[in-house]
Amino acid sequence: MDVCHLRSSKIQDISFQLHKGEVLGIGGLTDCGMHELGRLLYGIIPPDSGYVLAFGHHLKGIDCAIAHGIGYLSKNRDDESLMTASTIRDNICLPSLRKLSTGPVLLPSKTLSFANKWADKLNVKMQNVDQYVSDLSGGNKQKVVIAKWLGYNADIFIMDCPTRGIDVGVKAAIYRLIEQLKKDGKAIVMISEELPELIGMSDRVLVIKNGKESAWFDRSPQLSETTIIEYMI
Amino acid sequence: MKNNIVLTPVAAEGKTQPEWVTKIKASIPFVGLLLVVLFFQIISKGRLFSSGNIPVLINDVFTVMLGALGMSFLMAQGMFDLSMASTAAICGITISLVIPYSIWLALPVALLTGLFIGLINGFIVSRLRVPDLVGTLAMSYTLTGVAELFLGKGSGSKAVSAGILVFDNIILKFITLILVALLCLGIYNYTSYGIKCKAIGSRRQAAKLSGVKVSAVITVAYIITGIMSGLVAFFSVSRSATSSIETGFNLHFNAMLALTIGGMSLAGGASSRFRYAIIGGLCIGVIANGLSLWGLGSLAQQLIRGIIFISVIAITLNRKKMENIK
Numbered sequence: 001m002d003v004c005h006l007r008s009s010k011i012q013d014i015s016f017q018l019h020k021g022e023v024l025g026i027g028g029l030t031d032c033g034m035h036e037l038g039r040l041l042y043g044i045i046p047p048d049s050g051y052v053l054a055f056g057h058h059l060k061g062i063d064c065a066i067a068h069g070i071g072y073l074s075k076n077r078d079d080e081s082l083m084t085a086s087t088i089r090d091n092i093c094l095p096s097l098r099k100l101s102t103g104p105v106l107l108p109s110k111t112l113s114f115a116n117k118w119a120d121k122l123n124v125k126m127q128n129v130d131q132y133v134s135d136l137s138g139g140n141k142q143k144v145v146i147a148k149w150l151g152y153n154a155d156i157f158i159m160d161c162p163t164r165g166i167d168v169g170v171k172a173a174i175y176r177l178i179e180q181l182k183k184d185g186k187a188i189v190m191i192s193e194e195l196p197e198l199i200g201m202s203d204r205v206l207v208i209k210n211g212k213e214s215a216w217f218d219r220s221p222q223l224s225e226t227t228i229i230e231y232m233i
Numbered sequence: 234m235k236n237n238i239v240l241t242p243v244a245a246e247g248k249t250q251p252e253w254v255t256k257i258k259a260s261i262p263f264v265g266l267l268l269v270v271l272f273f274q275i276i277s278k279g280r281l282f283s284s285g286n287i288p289v290l291i292n293d294v295f296t297v298m299l300g301a302l303g304m305s306f307l308m309a310q311g312m313f314d315l316s317m318a319s320t321a322a323i324c325g326i327t328i329s330l331v332i333p334y335s336i337w338l339a340l341p342v343a344l345l346t347g348l349f350i351g352l353i354n355g356f357i358v359s360r361l362r363v364p365d366l367v368g369t370l371a372m373s374y375t376l377t378g379v380a381e382l383f384l385g386k387g388s389g390s391k392a393v394s395a396g397i398l399v400f401d402n403i404i405l406k407f408i409t410l411i412l413v414a415l416l417c418l419g420i421y422n423y424t425s426y427g428i429k430c431k432a433i434g435s436r437r438q439a440a441k442l443s444g445v446k447v448s449a450v451i452t453v454a455y456i457i458t459g460i461m462s463g464l465v466a467f468f469s470v471s472r473s474a475t476s477s478i479e480t481g482f483n484l485h486f487n488a489m490l491a492l493t494i495g496g497m498s499l500a501g502g503a504s505s506r507f508r509y510a511i512i513g514g515l516c517i518g519v520i521a522n523g524l525s526l527w528g529l530g531s532l533a534q535q536l537i538r539g540i541i542f543i544s545v546i547a548i549t550l551n552r553k554k555m556e557n558i559k
Protein backbone atom coordinates (compact mmCIF):
# COMPACT_ATOMS: atom_id res chain seq x y z
CA MET A 1 0.00 0.00 0.00
CA ASP A 2 1.39 3.36 -1.01
CA VAL A 3 0.24 6.62 0.44
CA CYS A 4 1.37 9.70 -1.46
CA HIS A 5 1.19 13.29 -0.24
CA LEU A 6 -2.18 12.85 1.36
CA ARG A 7 -3.83 16.10 2.36
CA SER A 8 -7.19 16.91 3.87
CA SER A 9 -8.59 19.36 6.37
CA LYS A 10 -6.70 17.71 9.25
CA ILE A 11 -3.83 15.97 7.45
CA GLN A 12 -0.95 17.75 5.79
CA ASP A 13 1.24 15.96 3.29
CA ILE A 14 1.62 12.47 4.68
CA SER A 15 3.34 9.78 2.59
CA PHE A 16 4.41 6.26 3.45
CA GLN A 17 4.67 2.77 2.11
CA LEU A 18 3.18 -0.20 3.88
CA HIS A 19 4.71 -3.60 3.20
CA LYS A 20 3.47 -7.15 3.44
CA GLY A 21 3.88 -8.61 6.90
CA GLU A 22 4.44 -5.26 8.53
CA VAL A 23 2.76 -3.51 11.41
CA LEU A 24 2.92 0.23 10.94
CA GLY A 25 2.05 2.04 14.13
CA ILE A 26 0.63 5.53 13.97
CA GLY A 27 0.63 7.57 17.13
CA GLY A 28 -0.08 11.08 18.26
CA LEU A 29 -2.53 13.05 20.29
CA THR A 30 -6.18 12.18 19.73
CA ASP A 31 -6.92 15.23 17.62
CA CYS A 32 -3.64 15.22 15.67
CA GLY A 33 -5.44 13.82 12.62
CA MET A 34 -4.39 10.18 12.92
CA HIS A 35 -7.96 8.92 13.16
CA GLU A 36 -8.83 10.94 10.10
CA LEU A 37 -5.83 9.43 8.33
CA GLY A 38 -7.34 5.98 8.91
CA ARG A 39 -10.62 7.15 7.40
CA LEU A 40 -8.76 8.65 4.44
CA LEU A 41 -6.93 5.36 3.81
CA TYR A 42 -10.21 3.45 3.77
CA GLY A 43 -11.94 6.02 1.59
CA ILE A 44 -14.63 7.08 4.05
CA ILE A 45 -13.61 10.69 3.44
CA PRO A 46 -12.04 11.75 0.16
CA PRO A 47 -8.63 13.45 0.34
CA ASP A 48 -8.23 17.05 -0.83
CA SER A 49 -5.14 15.99 -2.72
CA GLY A 50 -2.77 13.06 -2.86
CA TYR A 51 -3.77 9.46 -3.33
CA VAL A 52 -3.74 5.98 -1.85
CA LEU A 53 -2.62 2.99 -3.89
CA ALA A 54 -3.27 -0.61 -2.93
CA PHE A 55 -1.50 -3.22 -5.05
CA GLY A 56 -1.08 -0.60 -7.73
CA HIS A 57 -4.75 0.41 -7.82
CA HIS A 58 -6.00 3.88 -7.02
CA LEU A 59 -8.46 3.73 -4.18
CA LYS A 60 -11.62 5.73 -4.62
CA GLY A 61 -14.14 5.23 -1.88
CA ILE A 62 -15.04 2.44 0.51
CA ASP A 63 -16.30 -0.10 -1.99
CA CYS A 64 -13.10 0.24 -3.98
CA ALA A 65 -10.95 -0.19 -0.86
CA ILE A 66 -12.85 -3.32 0.14
CA ALA A 67 -12.61 -4.71 -3.38
CA HIS A 68 -8.84 -4.41 -3.15
CA GLY A 69 -8.62 -6.29 0.10
CA ILE A 70 -8.66 -3.61 2.75
CA GLY A 71 -10.45 -4.12 6.03
CA TYR A 72 -11.20 -1.34 8.51
CA LEU A 73 -11.67 -1.50 12.26
CA SER A 74 -13.27 1.73 13.36
CA LYS A 75 -12.50 3.53 16.57
CA ASN A 76 -16.27 3.75 17.08
CA ARG A 77 -16.68 0.01 16.98
CA ASP A 78 -20.31 -0.15 18.03
CA ASP A 79 -21.42 2.47 15.53
CA GLU A 80 -19.30 1.82 12.49
CA SER A 81 -17.72 -1.61 12.61
CA LEU A 82 -20.59 -3.65 13.94
CA MET A 83 -24.31 -3.89 13.71
CA THR A 84 -24.78 -4.46 17.42
CA ALA A 85 -28.49 -5.11 17.07
CA SER A 86 -27.77 -7.91 14.66
CA THR A 87 -26.42 -11.43 14.86
CA ILE A 88 -22.79 -12.50 14.90
CA ARG A 89 -23.52 -14.46 11.75
CA ASP A 90 -24.79 -11.48 9.77
CA ASN A 91 -21.90 -9.34 10.96
CA ILE A 92 -19.23 -11.82 9.94
CA CYS A 93 -20.80 -12.62 6.57
CA LEU A 94 -21.64 -9.07 5.46
CA PRO A 95 -18.56 -8.23 3.34
CA SER A 96 -18.30 -11.78 1.99
CA LEU A 97 -21.88 -12.15 0.77
CA ARG A 98 -20.92 -12.23 -2.88
CA LYS A 99 -18.32 -14.91 -2.24
CA LEU A 100 -20.86 -17.01 -0.34
CA SER A 101 -23.56 -16.78 -3.02
CA THR A 102 -23.91 -19.19 -5.88
CA GLY A 103 -25.37 -17.05 -8.63
CA PRO A 104 -28.14 -15.03 -7.02
CA VAL A 105 -28.81 -17.68 -4.38
CA LEU A 106 -27.39 -17.50 -0.88
CA LEU A 107 -28.07 -20.55 1.23
CA PRO A 108 -28.40 -20.01 5.00
CA SER A 109 -26.32 -23.16 5.55
CA LYS A 110 -23.39 -21.47 3.86
CA THR A 111 -23.51 -18.31 5.98
CA LEU A 112 -23.87 -20.53 9.06
CA SER A 113 -20.79 -22.64 8.36
CA PHE A 114 -18.81 -19.57 7.27
CA ALA A 115 -19.66 -17.64 10.43
CA ASN A 116 -18.98 -20.68 12.61
CA LYS A 117 -15.63 -21.26 10.98
CA TRP A 118 -14.34 -17.75 11.53
CA ALA A 119 -15.89 -17.20 14.94
CA ASP A 120 -14.26 -20.44 16.10
CA LYS A 121 -10.96 -19.50 14.55
CA LEU A 122 -10.92 -16.33 16.62
CA ASN A 123 -12.29 -17.95 19.76
CA VAL A 124 -15.26 -15.64 20.04
CA LYS A 125 -16.96 -16.46 23.33
CA MET A 126 -20.60 -16.97 22.43
CA GLN A 127 -23.48 -19.42 22.65
CA ASN A 128 -23.90 -19.64 18.89
CA VAL A 129 -23.48 -17.41 15.86
CA ASP A 130 -27.13 -16.37 15.92
CA GLN A 131 -26.59 -14.57 19.20
CA TYR A 132 -26.85 -10.80 19.08
CA VAL A 133 -23.56 -8.92 19.04
CA SER A 134 -24.83 -6.53 21.72
CA ASP A 135 -24.62 -9.43 24.19
CA LEU A 136 -20.86 -9.76 23.73
CA SER A 137 -18.08 -8.09 25.69
CA GLY A 138 -15.93 -5.40 24.07
CA GLY A 139 -13.11 -7.80 23.31
CA ASN A 140 -15.36 -10.38 21.75
CA LYS A 141 -17.05 -7.70 19.69
CA GLN A 142 -13.64 -6.72 18.35
CA LYS A 143 -12.93 -10.36 17.57
CA VAL A 144 -16.12 -10.45 15.52
CA VAL A 145 -14.91 -7.42 13.55
CA ILE A 146 -11.56 -9.08 12.89
CA ALA A 147 -13.31 -12.36 12.01
CA LYS A 148 -15.37 -10.44 9.49
CA TRP A 149 -12.32 -9.13 7.66
CA LEU A 150 -10.30 -12.33 8.01
CA GLY A 151 -13.21 -14.23 6.53
CA TYR A 152 -13.26 -11.77 3.67
CA ASN A 153 -9.55 -12.48 3.27
CA ALA A 154 -8.47 -8.87 3.58
CA ASP A 155 -4.76 -8.29 2.99
CA ILE A 156 -4.49 -4.88 4.57
CA PHE A 157 -5.99 -4.09 7.96
CA ILE A 158 -6.53 -0.54 9.08
CA MET A 159 -7.03 -0.75 12.82
CA ASP A 160 -8.12 2.40 14.58
CA CYS A 161 -7.66 1.86 18.30
CA PRO A 162 -7.98 -1.93 18.11
CA THR A 163 -7.90 -2.42 21.88
CA ARG A 164 -10.09 0.46 22.89
CA GLY A 165 -12.43 -0.44 25.73
CA ILE A 166 -11.16 -4.01 25.93
CA ASP A 167 -10.11 -5.70 29.17
CA VAL A 168 -6.55 -6.82 29.76
CA GLY A 169 -7.08 -10.52 29.10
CA VAL A 170 -8.67 -10.09 25.71
CA LYS A 171 -6.22 -7.34 24.88
CA ALA A 172 -3.41 -9.88 24.98
CA ALA A 173 -5.46 -12.13 22.71
CA ILE A 174 -5.88 -9.27 20.24
CA TYR A 175 -2.10 -8.67 20.30
CA ARG A 176 -1.43 -12.33 19.62
CA LEU A 177 -3.89 -12.12 16.77
CA ILE A 178 -2.10 -9.14 15.26
CA GLU A 179 1.19 -11.06 15.51
CA GLN A 180 -0.47 -13.97 13.74
CA LEU A 181 -1.85 -11.74 10.99
CA LYS A 182 1.64 -10.37 10.51
CA LYS A 183 3.08 -13.87 10.18
CA ASP A 184 0.43 -14.66 7.59
CA GLY A 185 1.74 -11.79 5.51
CA LYS A 186 -1.03 -9.28 6.16
CA ALA A 187 -0.13 -5.62 6.30
CA ILE A 188 -1.47 -3.70 9.27
CA VAL A 189 -1.83 -0.02 10.01
CA MET A 190 -2.34 0.30 13.73
CA ILE A 191 -3.55 3.71 14.84
CA SER A 192 -3.34 3.86 18.59
CA GLU A 193 -3.46 6.22 21.52
CA GLU A 194 -1.66 3.77 23.75
CA LEU A 195 2.11 4.10 23.66
CA PRO A 196 3.05 0.68 25.11
CA GLU A 197 1.04 -0.99 22.38
CA LEU A 198 2.61 1.19 19.68
CA ILE A 199 6.12 0.43 20.89
CA GLY A 200 5.47 -3.23 21.53
CA MET A 201 3.61 -4.15 18.36
CA SER A 202 4.88 -1.90 15.58
CA ASP A 203 7.76 -2.51 13.20
CA ARG A 204 7.77 1.19 12.47
CA VAL A 205 6.06 4.02 14.27
CA LEU A 206 4.90 7.20 12.61
CA VAL A 207 4.26 10.01 15.02
CA ILE A 208 1.86 12.69 13.82
CA LYS A 209 1.67 16.16 15.26
CA ASN A 210 -0.89 18.71 14.08
CA GLY A 211 -1.53 16.67 10.97
CA LYS A 212 2.12 16.56 9.91
CA GLU A 213 4.70 13.79 10.03
CA SER A 214 6.60 14.51 13.21
CA ALA A 215 8.95 11.54 13.49
CA TRP A 216 9.57 8.00 12.29
CA PHE A 217 10.92 5.30 14.61
CA ASP A 218 12.04 1.79 13.78
CA ARG A 219 11.54 -1.05 16.19
CA SER A 220 14.33 -0.93 18.75
CA PRO A 221 14.76 -1.75 22.42
CA GLN A 222 15.89 1.81 23.10
CA LEU A 223 12.63 3.33 21.94
CA SER A 224 10.91 4.73 25.00
CA GLU A 225 7.59 6.36 25.66
CA THR A 226 9.23 9.63 26.62
CA THR A 227 10.99 9.91 23.25
CA ILE A 228 7.71 9.41 21.42
CA ILE A 229 5.88 11.86 23.64
CA GLU A 230 8.52 14.49 22.86
CA TYR A 231 7.54 14.29 19.21
CA MET A 232 3.84 14.17 19.92
CA ILE A 233 3.54 17.51 21.68
CA MET B 234 -7.12 12.75 26.50
CA LYS B 235 -7.67 9.40 28.16
CA ASN B 236 -10.13 8.08 25.68
CA ASN B 237 -8.78 4.61 26.04
CA ILE B 238 -10.19 4.05 29.48
CA VAL B 239 -13.75 4.51 28.32
CA LEU B 240 -15.37 1.19 29.04
CA THR B 241 -17.58 -0.38 26.47
CA PRO B 242 -21.13 0.16 27.62
CA VAL B 243 -22.81 -3.03 28.68
CA ALA B 244 -25.34 -4.14 26.12
CA ALA B 245 -28.27 -1.81 26.59
CA GLU B 246 -30.48 -3.35 23.97
CA GLY B 247 -31.35 -6.97 23.32
CA LYS B 248 -30.28 -8.54 26.59
CA THR B 249 -30.58 -12.27 26.30
CA GLN B 250 -34.03 -13.29 27.36
CA PRO B 251 -35.00 -16.71 28.65
CA GLU B 252 -36.00 -18.93 25.79
CA TRP B 253 -39.64 -19.20 26.83
CA VAL B 254 -40.04 -15.42 26.78
CA THR B 255 -38.72 -15.26 23.24
CA LYS B 256 -40.98 -18.11 22.23
CA ILE B 257 -44.06 -16.48 23.69
CA LYS B 258 -43.18 -13.18 22.06
CA ALA B 259 -42.75 -14.89 18.71
CA SER B 260 -46.12 -16.58 18.99
CA ILE B 261 -48.10 -13.41 19.78
CA PRO B 262 -48.89 -12.62 16.13
CA PHE B 263 -50.08 -16.19 15.53
CA VAL B 264 -52.34 -16.11 18.55
CA GLY B 265 -53.55 -12.66 17.52
CA LEU B 266 -54.45 -13.92 14.06
CA LEU B 267 -56.32 -16.85 15.56
CA LEU B 268 -58.25 -14.55 17.91
CA VAL B 269 -59.13 -12.15 15.09
CA VAL B 270 -60.41 -15.04 12.95
CA LEU B 271 -62.41 -16.51 15.84
CA PHE B 272 -63.83 -13.12 16.81
CA PHE B 273 -65.13 -12.33 13.35
CA GLN B 274 -66.27 -15.88 12.74
CA ILE B 275 -68.49 -15.60 15.83
CA ILE B 276 -69.59 -12.01 15.34
CA SER B 277 -70.55 -12.69 11.72
CA LYS B 278 -72.38 -15.85 12.80
CA GLY B 279 -70.13 -18.06 10.71
CA ARG B 280 -70.35 -16.00 7.55
CA LEU B 281 -66.59 -15.32 7.50
CA PHE B 282 -65.82 -18.72 6.04
CA SER B 283 -69.06 -19.17 4.13
CA SER B 284 -68.68 -20.06 0.46
CA GLY B 285 -70.15 -16.71 -0.49
CA ASN B 286 -67.62 -14.77 1.53
CA ILE B 287 -64.42 -16.69 0.81
CA PRO B 288 -63.79 -15.06 -2.59
CA VAL B 289 -64.31 -11.65 -0.98
CA LEU B 290 -62.02 -12.63 1.86
CA ILE B 291 -59.31 -13.72 -0.57
CA ASN B 292 -59.73 -10.41 -2.39
CA ASP B 293 -59.23 -8.46 0.83
CA VAL B 294 -56.27 -10.51 1.96
CA PHE B 295 -54.77 -10.41 -1.54
CA THR B 296 -54.40 -6.64 -1.73
CA VAL B 297 -53.17 -6.18 1.81
CA MET B 298 -50.68 -8.99 1.58
CA LEU B 299 -49.22 -7.84 -1.73
CA GLY B 300 -48.65 -4.42 -0.21
CA ALA B 301 -47.10 -5.92 2.92
CA LEU B 302 -44.83 -8.21 0.90
CA GLY B 303 -43.63 -5.28 -1.15
CA MET B 304 -43.08 -3.04 1.83
CA SER B 305 -41.29 -5.74 3.87
CA PHE B 306 -37.93 -5.10 2.22
CA LEU B 307 -38.19 -1.40 2.87
CA MET B 308 -39.35 -1.81 6.45
CA ALA B 309 -36.50 -4.21 7.15
CA GLN B 310 -34.31 -1.19 6.45
CA GLY B 311 -36.39 0.96 8.77
CA MET B 312 -37.91 2.92 5.91
CA PHE B 313 -41.35 3.47 4.47
CA ASP B 314 -43.02 4.25 1.20
CA LEU B 315 -46.02 6.53 1.72
CA SER B 316 -46.59 6.88 -2.00
CA MET B 317 -47.78 3.34 -2.71
CA ALA B 318 -51.45 4.26 -2.95
CA SER B 319 -50.86 7.15 -5.32
CA THR B 320 -48.41 5.06 -7.32
CA ALA B 321 -51.21 2.54 -7.74
CA ALA B 322 -53.54 5.34 -8.88
CA ILE B 323 -51.03 6.39 -11.54
CA CYS B 324 -50.59 2.78 -12.62
CA GLY B 325 -54.38 2.56 -12.93
CA ILE B 326 -54.29 5.54 -15.27
CA THR B 327 -51.54 4.11 -17.47
CA ILE B 328 -53.56 0.90 -17.65
CA SER B 329 -56.60 2.85 -18.81
CA LEU B 330 -54.44 4.48 -21.47
CA VAL B 331 -53.11 1.26 -22.98
CA ILE B 332 -56.24 -0.87 -22.64
CA PRO B 333 -57.71 0.36 -25.96
CA TYR B 334 -54.73 -1.24 -27.75
CA SER B 335 -54.66 -4.57 -26.02
CA ILE B 336 -55.69 -5.92 -22.64
CA TRP B 337 -52.44 -7.89 -22.51
CA LEU B 338 -50.50 -4.66 -22.30
CA ALA B 339 -52.21 -3.76 -19.03
CA LEU B 340 -50.08 -5.81 -16.65
CA PRO B 341 -46.63 -5.06 -18.13
CA VAL B 342 -47.44 -1.36 -18.37
CA ALA B 343 -48.69 -1.25 -14.78
CA LEU B 344 -45.54 -2.96 -13.51
CA LEU B 345 -43.27 -0.72 -15.58
CA THR B 346 -45.02 2.41 -14.32
CA GLY B 347 -44.58 1.18 -10.77
CA LEU B 348 -40.93 0.40 -11.42
CA PHE B 349 -40.32 3.85 -12.82
CA ILE B 350 -41.97 5.61 -9.87
CA GLY B 351 -40.01 3.36 -7.50
CA LEU B 352 -36.84 4.44 -9.23
CA ILE B 353 -37.71 8.10 -8.66
CA ASN B 354 -38.52 7.42 -4.99
CA GLY B 355 -35.26 5.57 -4.59
CA PHE B 356 -33.35 8.43 -6.17
CA ILE B 357 -35.03 10.99 -3.92
CA VAL B 358 -34.35 9.04 -0.73
CA SER B 359 -30.93 7.53 -1.40
CA ARG B 360 -29.19 10.07 -3.63
CA LEU B 361 -30.85 13.34 -2.68
CA ARG B 362 -30.89 12.19 0.95
CA VAL B 363 -34.42 13.39 1.57
CA PRO B 364 -35.75 11.55 4.66
CA ASP B 365 -37.91 8.67 3.44
CA LEU B 366 -41.14 9.75 5.13
CA VAL B 367 -40.94 13.29 3.82
CA GLY B 368 -39.73 12.29 0.38
CA THR B 369 -42.39 9.70 -0.31
CA LEU B 370 -45.11 11.84 1.26
CA ALA B 371 -44.22 14.65 -1.12
CA MET B 372 -44.09 12.15 -3.96
CA SER B 373 -47.53 10.90 -2.96
CA TYR B 374 -49.00 14.42 -3.24
CA THR B 375 -47.29 14.98 -6.56
CA LEU B 376 -48.61 11.71 -7.96
CA THR B 377 -52.12 12.38 -6.65
CA GLY B 378 -51.95 15.74 -8.39
CA VAL B 379 -50.98 14.09 -11.65
CA ALA B 380 -53.75 11.54 -11.21
CA GLU B 381 -56.33 14.28 -10.64
CA LEU B 382 -55.17 16.01 -13.80
CA PHE B 383 -56.12 12.91 -15.75
CA LEU B 384 -59.23 11.86 -13.89
CA GLY B 385 -60.72 15.20 -12.96
CA LYS B 386 -60.72 16.69 -9.52
CA GLY B 387 -62.22 15.05 -6.48
CA SER B 388 -63.10 11.41 -6.72
CA GLY B 389 -62.95 11.30 -10.48
CA SER B 390 -62.83 7.99 -12.23
CA LYS B 391 -62.52 6.69 -15.72
CA ALA B 392 -64.21 3.63 -17.13
CA VAL B 393 -61.93 1.07 -18.70
CA SER B 394 -62.94 -1.38 -21.42
CA ALA B 395 -64.76 -4.28 -19.79
CA GLY B 396 -62.39 -6.71 -21.46
CA ILE B 397 -60.09 -6.41 -18.50
CA LEU B 398 -62.67 -8.06 -16.26
CA VAL B 399 -61.34 -11.45 -17.41
CA PHE B 400 -58.47 -10.98 -14.98
CA ASP B 401 -60.87 -10.63 -12.06
CA ASN B 402 -60.52 -14.28 -11.29
CA ILE B 403 -60.15 -15.55 -7.77
CA ILE B 404 -57.99 -18.50 -8.76
CA LEU B 405 -55.68 -16.26 -10.78
CA LYS B 406 -55.34 -13.99 -7.75
CA PHE B 407 -54.68 -16.90 -5.47
CA ILE B 408 -51.94 -18.25 -7.74
CA THR B 409 -50.43 -14.77 -8.17
CA LEU B 410 -50.34 -14.28 -4.43
CA ILE B 411 -48.63 -17.63 -3.85
CA LEU B 412 -46.08 -16.95 -6.58
CA VAL B 413 -45.31 -13.43 -5.35
CA ALA B 414 -45.02 -14.66 -1.76
CA LEU B 415 -42.63 -17.44 -2.79
CA LEU B 416 -40.57 -15.01 -4.85
CA CYS B 417 -40.35 -12.55 -1.95
CA LEU B 418 -39.56 -15.36 0.47
CA GLY B 419 -36.75 -16.44 -1.85
CA ILE B 420 -35.31 -12.94 -2.10
CA TYR B 421 -35.74 -12.31 1.60
CA ASN B 422 -34.16 -15.47 2.97
CA TYR B 423 -32.12 -16.94 0.16
CA THR B 424 -30.26 -14.04 -1.44
CA SER B 425 -27.72 -11.60 -0.09
CA TYR B 426 -30.27 -8.83 -0.70
CA GLY B 427 -32.35 -9.84 2.32
CA ILE B 428 -29.32 -9.75 4.62
CA LYS B 429 -28.28 -6.37 3.23
CA CYS B 430 -31.74 -4.90 3.90
CA LYS B 431 -31.62 -6.05 7.51
CA ALA B 432 -28.03 -4.80 7.82
CA ILE B 433 -29.09 -1.31 6.77
CA GLY B 434 -31.94 -1.43 9.27
CA SER B 435 -29.54 -2.53 12.00
CA ARG B 436 -26.93 0.15 11.45
CA ARG B 437 -26.62 1.95 8.21
CA GLN B 438 -23.08 3.27 8.72
CA ALA B 439 -21.70 -0.13 9.73
CA ALA B 440 -23.35 -1.73 6.72
CA LYS B 441 -21.82 0.91 4.48
CA LEU B 442 -18.35 0.38 5.94
CA SER B 443 -18.74 -3.35 5.36
CA GLY B 444 -19.23 -2.81 1.66
CA VAL B 445 -23.02 -2.72 1.35
CA LYS B 446 -23.98 -0.39 -1.49
CA VAL B 447 -26.61 1.36 0.59
CA SER B 448 -28.06 3.58 -2.16
CA ALA B 449 -28.54 0.66 -4.52
CA VAL B 450 -30.20 -1.47 -1.85
CA ILE B 451 -32.61 1.34 -0.93
CA THR B 452 -33.44 2.07 -4.55
CA VAL B 453 -34.19 -1.59 -5.27
CA ALA B 454 -36.51 -1.70 -2.24
CA TYR B 455 -38.46 1.29 -3.61
CA ILE B 456 -38.61 -0.37 -7.01
CA ILE B 457 -40.12 -3.43 -5.32
CA THR B 458 -42.83 -1.37 -3.59
CA GLY B 459 -43.44 0.43 -6.89
CA ILE B 460 -43.86 -2.81 -8.83
CA MET B 461 -46.12 -4.18 -6.13
CA SER B 462 -48.29 -1.05 -6.34
CA GLY B 463 -48.50 -1.67 -10.09
CA LEU B 464 -49.64 -5.24 -9.49
CA VAL B 465 -52.26 -4.11 -6.99
CA ALA B 466 -53.46 -1.44 -9.43
CA PHE B 467 -53.79 -4.02 -12.18
CA PHE B 468 -56.03 -6.28 -10.13
CA SER B 469 -57.94 -3.36 -8.68
CA VAL B 470 -58.72 -1.99 -12.14
CA SER B 471 -59.61 -5.42 -13.44
CA ARG B 472 -62.08 -5.88 -10.60
CA SER B 473 -64.09 -2.75 -11.20
CA ALA B 474 -63.14 -1.92 -14.80
CA THR B 475 -62.53 1.64 -13.67
CA SER B 476 -59.39 3.57 -12.99
CA SER B 477 -59.97 6.05 -10.22
CA ILE B 478 -58.18 8.12 -7.62
CA GLU B 479 -59.23 5.42 -5.19
CA THR B 480 -57.25 2.71 -6.97
CA GLY B 481 -55.01 1.20 -4.31
CA PHE B 482 -56.64 3.38 -1.66
CA ASN B 483 -54.91 3.00 1.72
CA LEU B 484 -52.41 0.54 0.25
CA HIS B 485 -49.33 1.65 2.13
CA PHE B 486 -51.19 2.26 5.35
CA ASN B 487 -52.59 -1.26 5.31
CA ALA B 488 -49.18 -2.64 4.40
CA MET B 489 -47.49 -0.87 7.32
CA LEU B 490 -50.32 -1.88 9.62
CA ALA B 491 -50.01 -5.51 8.49
CA LEU B 492 -46.26 -5.61 8.96
CA THR B 493 -46.31 -4.04 12.41
CA ILE B 494 -49.17 -6.24 13.56
CA GLY B 495 -47.20 -9.21 12.24
CA GLY B 496 -44.32 -8.20 14.52
CA MET B 497 -42.02 -6.02 12.39
CA SER B 498 -40.18 -3.29 14.27
CA LEU B 499 -40.55 0.21 12.85
CA ALA B 500 -36.78 0.52 12.95
CA GLY B 501 -36.31 -2.61 10.88
CA GLY B 502 -33.11 -4.51 11.46
CA ALA B 503 -32.11 -8.03 12.28
CA SER B 504 -35.35 -8.99 14.00
CA SER B 505 -37.29 -8.53 10.78
CA ARG B 506 -38.80 -11.77 9.56
CA PHE B 507 -40.51 -12.63 6.34
CA ARG B 508 -43.44 -14.32 8.06
CA TYR B 509 -44.51 -10.96 9.51
CA ALA B 510 -45.81 -9.94 6.10
CA ILE B 511 -47.79 -13.16 5.74
CA ILE B 512 -49.32 -13.23 9.22
CA GLY B 513 -49.96 -9.49 9.27
CA GLY B 514 -51.43 -9.56 5.78
CA LEU B 515 -53.84 -12.35 6.75
CA CYS B 516 -54.74 -10.55 9.96
CA ILE B 517 -55.51 -7.19 8.38
CA GLY B 518 -57.28 -8.85 5.47
CA VAL B 519 -59.56 -10.73 7.87
CA ILE B 520 -60.16 -7.60 9.96
CA ALA B 521 -61.11 -5.56 6.89
CA ASN B 522 -63.41 -8.30 5.67
CA GLY B 523 -64.86 -8.94 9.10
CA LEU B 524 -65.62 -5.26 9.66
CA SER B 525 -67.49 -5.14 6.35
CA LEU B 526 -69.45 -8.25 7.29
CA TRP B 527 -70.28 -6.58 10.55
CA GLY B 528 -71.79 -3.81 8.51
CA LEU B 529 -69.41 -1.01 9.42
CA GLY B 530 -68.92 1.78 6.93
CA SER B 531 -65.52 2.65 5.54
CA LEU B 532 -65.19 5.64 7.87
CA ALA B 533 -65.63 3.52 10.97
CA GLN B 534 -63.23 0.98 9.52
CA GLN B 535 -60.57 3.64 9.05
CA LEU B 536 -61.08 4.78 12.59
CA ILE B 537 -60.62 1.26 13.90
CA ARG B 538 -57.52 0.66 11.77
CA GLY B 539 -55.96 3.87 12.98
CA ILE B 540 -56.57 2.90 16.58
CA ILE B 541 -55.15 -0.59 15.99
CA PHE B 542 -52.04 0.87 14.36
CA ILE B 543 -51.31 3.26 17.20
CA SER B 544 -51.96 0.60 19.83
CA VAL B 545 -49.73 -1.98 18.14
CA ILE B 546 -46.88 0.49 17.81
CA ALA B 547 -47.29 1.79 21.35
CA ILE B 548 -47.11 -1.78 22.65
CA THR B 549 -44.27 -3.09 20.52
CA LEU B 550 -42.06 -0.03 20.13
CA ASN B 551 -38.57 -0.58 21.46
CA ARG B 552 -37.93 2.90 22.81
CA LYS B 553 -34.29 2.17 23.50
CA LYS B 554 -33.78 1.78 19.79
CA MET B 555 -35.50 5.06 18.91
CA GLU B 556 -32.16 6.57 17.90
CA ASN B 557 -32.21 4.19 14.96
CA ILE B 558 -35.31 5.77 13.48
CA LYS B 559 -34.03 8.51 11.30
